[in-house]
Amino acid sequence: MTAADSDRGLPAAVVFDFDGLVLDTEWCEYTAVAEAFRAHGEELSLDLWRTFIGSTDHPHWADILEEQLGHPVDRATVVPAKLRAARSCGSALDPLPGVVELIDALGAASVPLAVASSSPADWVLGHLGERGLVDRFAAVCTGDEVARTKPDPALYLMACDRLGVEPARAVAVEDSVNGVRAARAAGMAVVAVPSSLTAGMDFSHADLVVESCAVLDPVRLGVVAATGRRIGP
Numbered sequence: 522m523t524a525a526d527s528d529r530g531l532p533a534a535v536v537f538d539f540d541g542l543v544l545d546t547e548w549c550e551y552t553a554v555a556e557a558f559r560a561h562g563e564e565l566s567l568d569l570w571r572t573f574i575g576s577t578d579h580p581h582w583a584d585i586l587e588e589q590l591g592h593p594v595d596r597a598t599v600v601p602a603k604l605r606a607a608r609s610c611g612s613a614l615d616p617l618p619g620v621v622e623l624i625d626a627l628g629a630a631s632v633p634l635a636v637a638s639s640s641p642a643d644w645v646l647g648h649l650g651e652r653g654l655v656d657r658f659a660a661v662c663t664g665d666e667v668a669r670t671k672p673d674p675a676l677y678l679m680a681c682d683r684l685g686v687e688p689a690r691a692v693a694v695e696d697s698v699n700g701v702r703a704a705r706a707a708g709m710a711v712v713a714v715p716s717s718l719t720a721g722m723d724f725s726h727a728d729l730v731v732e733s734c735a736v737l738d739p740v741r742l743g744v745v746a747a748t749g750r751r752i753g754p
Contacts, residue, residue, distance in 0.1 A: 532746035533690035539638035541696035541716035549610035575697025619735025635660040639670035674707035710749025
């Protein structure tokens with residue numbers, strides 16, 4: 522952190538994950554895919570799905586369904602149906618507790634903000650736009666902009682670069698194990714806010730674990746930025 526940041530007791534920047542952190546869209550994704558499995562007489566393993574959260578670097582759910590069934594499915598039908606179900610579910614969601622208040626408080630303190638999400642731009646920007654949140658972020662970095670998504674650090678490095686700050690001076694706020702690993706690999710301090718799907722997972726690599734963004738504020742994130750381990754993975 523710079524002397525000015527330290528004097529203010531604030532982080533140089535804060536980078537937010539999106540799915541499961543700003544909106545509980547991870548739950549929408551899981552329930553939409555699980556319904557597609559049930560429609561074919563199969564069950565989707567929650568334990569397996571939890572390992573995918575925060576990343577797109579994993580098998581497509583239709584591949585897993587076909588493997589369980591032992592034959593192909595009509596992807597031209599089932600994939601768009603799943604997308605519609607997830608979008609409908611997500612559109613009805615309110616931001617998770619404390620998220621908007623934290624974003625507002627950081628903005629009022631002139632702390633630069635970004636989003637770093639493994640999801641594609643149309644998904645992230647669409648949901649942020651529907652809630653009037655796009656302009657709160659100086660940068661929105663999405664999975665379709667990088668060769669590898671989380672746990673690779675590329676998205677977090679991109680976000681810090683676009684904000685013009687060194688990763689070691691910034692804090693990431695994440696709900697997934699893959700996201701925590703990505704932020705740590707980028708050299709950032711990281712706060713974990715487990716979601717409805719990731720609660721109970723191993724967040725020992727995070728510098729701080731809290732139940733919701735409602736207990737966070739700019740000064741508390743400044744403490745994390747100043748004292749975080751910032752060593753990967």
